[in-house]
Amino acid sequence: MPTPKKGPRLASSPAHERLMLANMATSLFQNGRIVTTLPKAKRLRPLAERLITFAKRGDLHSRRRVMRVIRNKSVVHILFTQIAQQMEQREGGYTRIVKIAPRVGDAAPAAIIELVTEPVSAKQAVVKEAEATTKVAEEAPAQAEEAVTEETAATEAPAEEAAEATEAEKAE
Numbered sequence: 509m510p511t512p513k514k515g516p517r518l519a520s521s522p523a524h525e526r527l528m529l530a531n532m533a534t535s536l537f538q539n540g541r542i543v544t545t546l547p548k549a550k551r552l553r554p555l556a557e558r559l560i561t562f563a564k565r566g567d568l569h570s571r572r573r574v575m576r577v578i579r580n581k582s583v584v585h586i587l588f589t590q591i592a593q594q595m596e597q598r599e600g601g602y603t604r605i606v607k608i609a610p611r612v613g614d615a616a617p618a619a620i621i622e623l624v625t626e627p628v629s630a631k632q633a634v635v636k637e638a639e640a641t642t643k644v645a646e647e648a649p650a651q652a653e654e655a656v657t658e659e660t661a662a663t664e665a666p667a668e669e670a671a672e673a674t675e676a677e678k679a680e
Contacts, residue, residue: 518548529555530577536603537578537587541622549605549621556621560602563592597628 519525532552535542537559544552559577562570566588578584595602606620 518551525551530579533559534578534580534583536621536623537583537591540625541620543608543618543620545611546605546607546617546619549619552621553603553605557600557602559587560591560595563587564595566592591623594623594625598624 519528528548529552532542532544532548533556536552536556555577559574562574571584571588574584574587575581578587602624604622604624606622608618608620610616611618
């Protein structure tokens, strides 16, 4: 039995772990949040975020790749229509893990993993917009300088020709 490449082993076999994570992802997309152990939540996060990224693309190939993991068509429909629309402005960080008190039965560290439904903060949007405008502002003077040099070259060429013509007339 091969060891997982990263993270702790969550189940008895890799196939069981894959099925368990698929079931947890289905529950997460159905309910918006689930309570589980901390190691399971940490292993679920990359899978859930990858599935949301596929849903944001929205094409047929992405839908089929999500259907490999989530077998429930109604959950896939919710993921592609509602959840992807909520996450449209967000570039990543679609899920949040919050640690809670240990589980009562075996004192395992518990956590809540939930979808981040709040809109992207206005401050981040303003900062990104300001960066974009400064880049445009830096490019605009460079383009203006190029245009000025082209104009001066165009006006200098006829002036030089006129000067040569007058020198030729004097010589005659």
